[in-house]
Amino acid sequence: MKDGPDIARIASLIGDPARANMLTALMAGAALTASELALEGGVTLPTASSHLAKLIEGGLLTVTAQGRHRYYGLAGPQVASMLEAIMGVAAGVGPKRARPGPREPAMREARVCYDHLAGEHAVKMMDTFLARDILVRDGQEIRLGPNGASHFIAIGIDMERLGPSRRPVCRDCLDWSVRRSHLAGQLGAAILDKILAEKWARREKDSRVVTFSQKGRQAFEKAFLEV
Template identity: 90%
Template sequence: MKDGPDIARIASLVGDPARANMLTALMTGAALTASELALEGGVTLPTASSHLAKLIDGGLLTVAAQGRHRYYALAGPQVAAMLEAIMGVAAGVGPKRTRLGPREPAMREARVCYDHLAGEHAVKMMDTFLARDILVRDGREIRIGPNGHSHFTAVGIDVEKLKPSRRPVCRDCLDWSVRRSHLAGQLGAAILDKILAEKWARREKDSRVVTFSPKGRRAFEKAFL
């Protein structure tokens, strides 16, 4: 056996169609029950339970008990970033299973990627941050730039509370629909929290779509574009 990460094992876990659908359903950042995930995967509850056990054993999911229910969630932002990147590859080189319809433009415009904003708005925001030295690239890493602290303070985000930990403050995440990077990490999550707290946008029920109101879009553009 060759040294290094066992890519084949992770690929086999994600590659099963039912498990792929379950994992995609959890990209909203919400935890779901086995019954809900069985519906997403298009399988029976016993089959779903078997799939979920494999995903937990593989380190891709966590499970928490609350009352009579067990809730499953992605194991963390690293798993979400991997799934988003795979979606980008699948969108670029493979046949598209998604049927064209009114929801697809909305998904491309703005959506949740685990706990941060993705889509066209998020990519434009990232471009603006880099162009204005709000964020800077340092090799393969992204960090808050010389104009970052004052900018985020002005819009009501206290970056001093975002301390380096196992999860980076800033990280780029490949956007599957735009094929370029948007902002993830603690700062990306704080920005999405700000957008939702200010009611500039709302999350659509049972969907990753984020819908901005006309007033909210203007406020978002003023703050971040």
Template identity: 60%
Template sequence: MKAGTDIAQIGSLVGDPARANMLAALMGGTALTASELALEAGVTSPTASTHLAKLVDGGLVRVKRQGRHRYYALADESVAGMLETIMGVAATLGPKRVLPGPGDKALREARLCYDHLAGEAGVAMLESFVDRGFVRLDRETAALSPAGSRFFADFGIDIEAMSHKRRPVCRICLDWSVRRWHLAGGLGAAILEHMMRAGWVRREKDSRILRFTPAGRREFDLFLHQ
């Protein structure tokens, strides 16, 4: 047997329908209990606990105890990126829906991908940064330019502090609905945090959908073109 990354092991963890539903629920970036994830997966609590133990052992999910409860979350944004890519492949190769549900269009427009902006809005944002020379793309990697560092510092994001953390400042994630890159990493998370704090977008309850307020949409458009 060839040595190297065990793709089959990761595939088996993600490929089970119940575990896939649990992982998809955690794509919203919120930590959930085993009971909540059991409801998402449509399985009993004991079965959910068994699935979660496998996901934790496989390194895809982390668990944190708080009081009497255990909360589960994706291990890190690289897992979210992998899931986003798999969703894109599934959307391309899987069965085609004749009539997409009303939530599909909203998910395509703007949604949470772990802790950053995805969908058409996220892709447009990254493309704007690249066009203005703030972010440089080289194949599948991204880097912040000096002009970008100044721009985001003026926007109120502490790039200097971010650069000393383990998490990359810039990272790109292949958007499953648009099939182009959107911005992840510390910068992507900081921008979305600012947008939510400023009231530009609001998260739809029990969903990854992000909805722009009318004023927020105007501010976002200015942000992309200033």
């Protein structure tokens, strides 16, 4: 007994429906205010405030105060990865494969995961990068391959801005819908930025779903899948 880390502590934090909904909302990547999260969690402000305090105490969330607003966000990519892993199990062993839910198909195809792209498109992209040695695995780490940097520059990713930071440039994240890895980290975030900036796709309002336009999808495939 008492082996390893205190898993019950953090699991019970996620185990409350209101908190789980808040965390799920934050998977969309944007930091949200307490009022917004109260709405997501389906509780009143005082209740939400109490939940948020616990999530911070538990190390799952961080706050940044800006004037009279306080923005809450996931404490880091590690937390996001863990949440996706739990989603994977929940989706797999769920209560008899219940109704897939209206938005689920779209979510499987493309969605925002914290700050990068997830879903089938993202997994295919990751596969391509690895197959072409644009990215290479080094244990759990992922690094730029031999011709990686030049490739991303050619596509129009500003590699200069992925400067020195504690956050790794590349990182993988387990996809709950497809159960395969997709690209996270600074580069993953930059690619999502690019896709949205070029208007190849747009984010659905109040959702993590990402919808590609006809032309946008072609441009995306040309840039990232047909290398």
